[in-house]
Amino acid sequence: MDTNQPKPTTEVLPSKKEGQVSHARNLSDREVVISLKNVNKTFYIREKGADSIREKVMGMFSGNSKKQVKAIQDVNLEIRKGEFLGIIGRNGSGKSTLLKIIMGAIRPDKGGEVTTHGRMMRLSLGMGFDPKMSARENIYINASILGLTSKEVDEKFDEIVEFAGLKRFVNTPVKYYSRGMKSRLGFAIAVHAEADIFLMDEFFGGVGDANFKKKSQEIFAKSFVEGRTIIHVSHQMPTIREHCDRVILMEKGAVYKVGTPKEVVPVYWELMKQQRNEKKEAGN
């Protein structure tokens, strides 16, 4: 396989880390914390969108006004405690939907089975924050929903703010925050809230702060020690290559390839190249 493909210019070069951590860890004796069996998800989308009385009455006469979209197809997956799993794939390949299914926010079609053990938190940009409220209030809300008492949050509050580097903006409503600040805040809360399973949805997409990136990477490395499980959806291959034990490549809602980053990332580039070619052909 051609591994010397030209990389898109947006690609960030991997950080120069000496002696990259080898992730050939044996996890097979650990307990399974997430298990998906025969998971399918079909969305029924109305052309007009909203559920209104008008649509419902019209639907009775005109028959099916719904469009079926198979967002997830036959996904079977077992994730063990402490694993760092990457999910990659093109836009619209079902990555985010899969995360929401694991979260339990979306229920799979009949016959599908999702079992999880441990407290989960999904991190995405702008996640979990009420834009009108300050970082202080958001920290309390999120942490308390994750099961911390106010007292525990009191104790960790400074640490969280420090970690996020938002000391000066603690009382500013989150709507004035930049993308980077938001994701820093989210990650800081998550790290201190001690969720067992993190679902990261394009989480570092907007973080440009090199300092924070470094800190986060340290946390990533540490999280293995603490036995946290991380599922990381990303387009940024350097992060995937550096941290993941296993990578899943999604394509059209199905698992296209599973394996180590070394095995899977090149297939991803292949797909991306195909897509570009298709676009070019369509353009001609």
Added chain:
Amino acid sequence: MERIWLLAKIDFKKRYYDQGLGILWALLNPLFKLTVYYFVFTEIMSNRTPNFALYLFSGIITWAFFAQGTKKGINLLKNKKYLLESIQFEQLDLFVSATLSVFFAFLFNLAAYLVIHLINGIPIYATILFLPILILNIFILVLGVAILLATINIYLRDIEHLWDIVILAGFWLTPIIYSKEALLEKFYFLAYINPMAGIVINLRETVLYGRQPLYNLFFYDIVYAIVILIIAIFIYRTYAYKAAEKL
């Protein structure tokens, strides 16, 4: 429990946060309504009910709690979608805290009512002991209806507008600005359909007049509220799983 309290507190704060007069709006709104109704019904339509201002005010604030609390439920899941998609937690907590946050304003108004009550030289009767039960009764009712509406809203977005109409009709079919006799003599059955009628009537009987509540409505409304809440929770558990997907 603590989480519910925290969410309610922050929600309450947020509601009055941006505005200059802050929490005072919770009181000013019913006071303005009171002024308008009082003017219309005493000056224009020459109603001579004694203590009509207090009579009106107690009705207005009680109804306002019901109207605001239930309306808040409709879009609650949509507004908190970011939480549903990010964190696993008991979602019914959201409804309890949202209802609590509206409830704070109601308590605030109730305190204002009692102040005016005393200023008018009306004693505090022993029957005020019914008040906590009545308050709990409304709370359970509002919570149940809010959960019910939120679940319906996932499948039928029109409920928001339909409910506006119900609230309007309910306001006029509850003896808020007219006497209880006017309703009960001719349309007693309406008090069985609309539990707020009995609650408003009994709140005045016990607090304003120092009389025994109408016991049939008193007990009926308690059972009504509890049944609604149980049905609402059942329906929520069965159908609300589509919230994150459809809203």
